[in-house]
Amino acid sequence: MATKMLIFCGSDAPQKAFPPFMVGSGALAVEMELTMFFTMSGLNIVRKGGAEKILLPGAPMTLPQLVKTVQDMGAKLIACSAAFPIVGMKQEDLIEGVECGGVATFVIAAQEADVVLTF
């Protein structure tokens, strides 16, 4: 069974928003299963048009490129719907391929993961 990594993405600050994708794409490259959970301002990463606005000069790729990379490599992206009202978004604002999930989804994924990272 593949090793599992879960990454908690709770911020859209560039220096917090980029590293999960760098680590995550590395995890996928070594054939780990990757789940990424987005909440609070981290939801802006998976909001339509959101990743484009998060810029980190000097980073090897743009954030939309990183998001697409992990999606293409099979990562599961989960958005915390309870935080939608906090950041003023709706389910239909999510980019394609992102599912909604709640605290049970996160906690069970954390329990079953071999590695859990928070940013």
Next chain:
Amino acid sequence: METAELEKIHAAKVVDARGTACPGPLLEAKKAIGTVSVGQTIEVWSGDPSTKKDLPKWAAKVGHEFLGVIEAEGYDRIFIVRRK
């Protein structure tokens, strides 16, 4: 279970958790399952789109049986049988 079959179920307890977002519906479901007997069904109503993903996972984890979801107008009706 298909919607038509779910519609025939008479839940022992119906919980309207539409006023709350996660973790409200999960906590309501946990409370409700404790009020019915083993073998009886609870029905949880939730307007949070995550609940229909969360409750099956919770049920599988703690040993109850998820029967299915009816998608109603603006909310989901989620059916779970107490199994322990």
